[in-house]
Amino acid sequence: MLRSLAIRDxxxxxxxxxEFHPGLNVLTGETGAxxxxxxxxxxxxLGWRGRAxxxxxxxxxxxxxAVFELAEDHPxxxxxxxxxxPFEDELILRRxxxxxxxxTAWINDRRASxxxxxxxxxxxxxxxGQHDDRGLLxxxxxxxLLDAYAGAESLLAxxxxxxxxxxxxxxxxxxxxARLDTLRAEEDFLRHAVKELDQLDxxxxxxxxxxxxxxxxxxxxRLTGDIHRARAALGEDGVERLTLxxxxxxxxxxxxxxxxxxAAIEALGRAMxxxxxxxxxxxxxxxxLDTDPGELERVEERLFALRALARKHGVQADDLGAHADGLRxxxxxxxxxxxxxxxxxxxxxxxxxxYDAACDALSALRRGxxxxxxxxxxxxLAPLKMERAVFQTVLTPAEPGPEGAxxxxxxxxxxxxxxxxxxxxxxxxxxLSRFLLALKVxxxxxxxxxxxxxxxxxxxxxxxxxxxxxxxxxxxxEGAQVLVVTHSPQVAALGAHHWRVxxxxxxxxxxxxxxPLSADQRVDEIARMLxxxxxxxxxxxxxxxxxxx
Numbered sequence: 092m093l094r095s096l097a098i099r100d101x102x103x104x105x106x107x108x109x110e111f112h113p114g115l116n117v118l119t120g121e122t123g124a125x126x127x128x129x130x131x132x133x134x135x136x137l138g139w140r141g142r143a144x145x146x147x148x149x150x151x152x153x154x155x156x157a158v159f160e161l162a163e164d165h166p167x168x169x170x171x172x173x174x175x176x177p178f179e180d181e182l183i184l185r186r187x188x189x190x191x192x193x194x195t196a197w198i199n200d201r202r203a204s205x206x207x208x209x210x211x212x213x214x215x216x217x218x219x220g221q222h223d224d225r226g227l228l229x230x231x232x233x234x235x236l237l238d239a240y241a242g243a244e245s246l247l248a249x250x251x252x253x254x255x256x257x258x259x260x261x262x263x264x265x266x267x268x269a270r271l272d273t274l275r276a277e278e279d280f281l282r283h284a285v286k287e288l289d290q291l292d293x294x295x296x297x298x299x300x301x302x303x304x305x306x307x308x309x310x311x312x313r314l315t316g317d318i319h320r321a322r323a324a325l326g327e328d329g330v331e332r333l334t335l336x337x338x339x340x341x342x343x344x345x346x347x348x349x350x351x352x353x354a355a356i357e358a359l360g361r362a363m364x365x366x367x368x369x370x371x372x373x374x375x376x377x378x379x380l381d382t383d384p385g386e387l388e389r390v391e392e393r394l395f396a397l398r399a400l401a402r403k404h405g406v407q408a409d410d411l412g413a414h415a416d417g418l419r420x421x422x423x424x425x426x427x428x429x430x431x432x433x434x435x436x437x438x439x440x441x442x443x444x445x446y447d448a449a450c451d452a453l454s455a456l457r458r459g460x461x462x463x464x465x466x467x468x469x470x471x472l473a474p475l476k477m478e479r480a481v482f483q484t485v486l487t488p489a490e491p492g493p494e495g496a497x498x499x500x501x502x503x504x505x506x507x508x509x510x511x512x513x514x515x516x517x518x519x520x521x522x523l524s525r526f527l528l529a530l531k532v533x534x535x536x537x538x539x540x541x542x543x544x545x546x547x548x549x550x551x552x553x554x555x556x557x558x559x560x561x562x563x564x565x566x567x568x569e570g571a572q573v574l575v576v577t578h579s580p581q582v583a584a585l586g587a588h589h590w591r592v593x594x595x596x597x598x599x600x601x602x603x604x605x606x607p608l609s610a611d612q613r614v615d616e617i618a619r620m621l622x623x624x625x626x627x628x629x630x631x632x633x634x635x636x637x638x639x640x
Contacts, residue, residue, distance in 0.1 A: 094156075104132065111588070137157070154324050159542075176207075219531060228514055548564075
C-alpha cells in the first residue's frame, strides 16, 4: 500500500507532501490543474518511462519520495532479496532528476538501477486508463492474467518442469547424434588406427628398454675385441696361469724359510679369488654382448616403429597403449551408437508426451477459466450500461514453450452482430474505460498488496453509468487501495478520501497544489463538479445527496 508521496520541484509542483490511506482515494480538479503531473511524479519514482523534462523551471533538481507498506507475503520482497536490498516493513523509494537530465534512484537508502526500480514497481502499483499499454490493454500479458484468474500456478510449474526436461532430453539426443556423426566421419581412420596399434601391441616402458638394448648392442660391436683380449690375459694362458705357478712355487719353498712366505702365499690366494671374480664378470659381459647378428636390426625396427606411431598420433611412445584404448572406446561407441541414439530418442519422446499431457491439462484449465471470466464479465458489464456488449477470452494455438501452447487475447464486440476485436481497437473511449474497469474487478478478486490507480477511467460516461463505475471502484477498493483521478461527481462522491488538485500563481510562476478536503470542502468540490464555477445551494444539496447515497 502507498502510504505517502513527497514531491519537490517537479514540473509545476514546488513542494507537496501527501498521505494516502486504504480504500478509495479520489483526486479531482479542473482540467489542466495538474492531476497528470501527480501521476507523472509517481511514475518517475517508480522508474516508469515518461516525460523527458520533469524538473521545475528554475530548480537545480527535482526529487520524489514514495513510502510503501508491504505485507509479509508481498512479491516485492522477492525482488528486494534478489537485488540484495535490506528490508523490514517500510519501503522507501527516492529518485532525483537533475536539470541536466541525470537520474539517480535509491531503495531504502541503497543505490538502485532503473531496472530494479521497474521490476519492483510492477509488484507495487498498477495504472489503468485509456492509454495504459503496460496493463490490461497489453495483449502480451493476457495469458498471464487468465492464468492468475484460473489459479494455474501449480499446473504452470508442472508445465515449466516438463518443458525443461524435454529441452534436456532433446539436447542429449541431438548431442549424441552429433557425436555419432563425427565418429562416422572418422570410422575408417579409427578402424585402421586400432588395427595398427593392436598389431604393434606397444607396452608401457618398452621404448626405454629397446633404446637401452640398442645402445648396448651398438657398443658391443666396437668393444667385444678388447674384452676378449682382456679375457685371454686373465685366463688360463695369462695372469691366472702365472699366478698359480707362483703360488705353487712359493708353497713348495715355504717349509724351508720358517713361515717367512706365509703372508705372500695368503695374498696370492686372495688375488686368485679376485682374478676369478674379474674373469666371471668379463665372461658375463661377453655373454650379454654375444647376440644374434640380426638382433640389432630387429630391436631397431621395433624401436623405430614405436616412435613413428607415437609421432603419428601425437603422443608419447609410453602412452600408445592408453591411446589405443581411447580409440577402441570411440570405435565401440560408434558400433553401439545407433542403439544409444535410439534410446535417447525414446527418452525424448517420453518427455514430450509428459509435456504434451501437462499442456493439455493447462489448456483445459484455461478454457474453463476463459468461460468463467466471460460469464463474470457479462455480469459486470450489465450494471455499467453495456449489457449488449460481448467480452470474449480467445484461446488460439501457439508455439509450445514453458508457458504451454496457448495464446490468449481479450476481445470485445460492442454491439450484437458486430465483429469482435482487440480491446483498444474496438471500444470507444467511454466503452474502453468501462471494459477495463469490469475486467479489473473480475481479475482482482483475491488479489492483495497492489495499489491500483485509475486515470480518468470514467471519461465519457455520466449519470447512472458514472454512478455504477463509482460503485465498482468502491467495491474494488474494499480491503485494498485504489487511487482514482476523476471528473465525475458520482465517482468522487463514493470516495473514502478526497483530494483536490488546483493551480495557483506564486511570484509570477504557476504552481500546482494538492489539498486533502474536509467534509464541507468535499461537498463544495462535488457541487463545483456538478454546477461549474458558481456553486449554488441546490448544487450543494445535490452533492450531499450523492455523498449520502
